[in-house]
Amino acid sequence: STEWALAQRPVGLPQQSDFEKKTVEIADPGPGEIQVQNSWMSVDPYMRGRMYDRESYVPPFGIGETMTGGAVGRVTASNNPDFQVGDLVQSMNGWRTAWVGDPATAMAVKLPGDTGLPDSAFLGVAGMPGLTAYAGILRVAELKEGDTVFVSGAAGAVGSTVVQIAKIKNCTVIGSAGGPDKCAFVKSLGADHVIDYKEAKGFDGLVAALREAAPKGIDVYFDNVGGDHLTAAIEVARPMARFAECGMIAQYNETGTPVGPHNIIQVVGKQLKIQGFIVSTHADMQPAFLADMAKWIAAGQMKFQETVMEGIDKAPDAFIGLFSGANTGKMLVKLG
Ligand code: NDP
Secondary structure (H helix, E strand, O other), rough: EEEEEEEEOOOOOOOOEEEEEEEEOOOOOOOOOEEEEEEEEOOOOOOHHHHOOOOOOOOOEEEOEEOOOOOEEEEEEEEOOOOOOEEEEOOOEEEEEEEEEOOOOOOOOOOOOOOOOOOHHHHHOOHHHHHHHHHHHHOOOOOOOOOOOEEEOOOOHHHHHHHHHHHHOOEEEEEEOOOOOHHHHHHHHHOOOOEHHHHHHHHHHHHHHHHOOOOEEEEEEOOOOHHHHHHHHHHEEEEEEEEEOOOHHOOOOOOOOOOOOOOOOOOOOHHHHHEEOOOOHHHHHOOOOOHHHHHHOOOOOOOOOOEEOOOOOHHHHHHHHHOOOOOEEEEEOOOO
């Protein structure tokens, strides 16, 4: 197996030299074990958090140890009665082309073979980012029909799904993304208004663009970005607005002390509800999520785009590319 380990902890934007490629011999499966050839692996912004040596909701990656993350592959040998050769499995043993081990340790689950979805979809719209969007907008943000919803990172895996769920629920949607191509993509998903944040530039520009798109303010903010986006959303929030704090990617490579929203006092007067969330806390929504997704995809109401980098060698590039917006929709690495 060709695998990627963390060579050193990145400072600021991760560099290729922060990663180390390894070749690992894959043995035959021992008792209860399975052997899997990965066909897809995911790179996700949260992995940047695991590169810091600090306590978080997931432990840090170890230096010199193969990193982990979402992957999909096929069973090539099995000593486990629950898995047959040829089964499609999702696991947390990404950042490698193949693996052998205990399926429980790898968090391996068998995927249904009859969904009509491409295998890669289980790392995106029908997987963790999809559930993040679903739980975040429906439960955490308590979406109601007719809401005016602002979504940042709207051309990404989570954001593009949030935009479409909000449209399915008859909301007015404003999406922000970087650059004209991404904004056109967000518009094609049904967003009523798009803001190119690279054009709008900073707090004042975002507030002006938001006031134009939503003269009466916003009821919901789905935050993927943090920073100026969050500050601008507080500024244009209506009383009792709800904020689902999903991520703050603008801050993940920060080396100094990040600046907080200067207008945070408005949280009091406007009685804003600002709630962070972690997708795994909402695992109970998985059955409803999959049922709704299947229905929406079949009805053509849920489109999903992927940006695919080819080959395990490209995994660090794919990951680093998340921070310059190299992806439209889900960023994936195709293996083998
Ligand atoms: P995306 O597919 O959205 O990829 C990341 C995108 O972020 C890029 O394409 C880029 O788009 C944008 N971006 C990068 N840097 C900046 C910046 N400085 N300012 C503004 N935008 C930036 O990733 P995901 O959909 O996987 O994740 C989206 C967010 O959701 C992240 O914050 C992530 O951490 C979070 N998340 C949270 C989870 C949870 O459980 N809470 C679970 C999964 C994801 P552009 O070109 O438009 O700038």
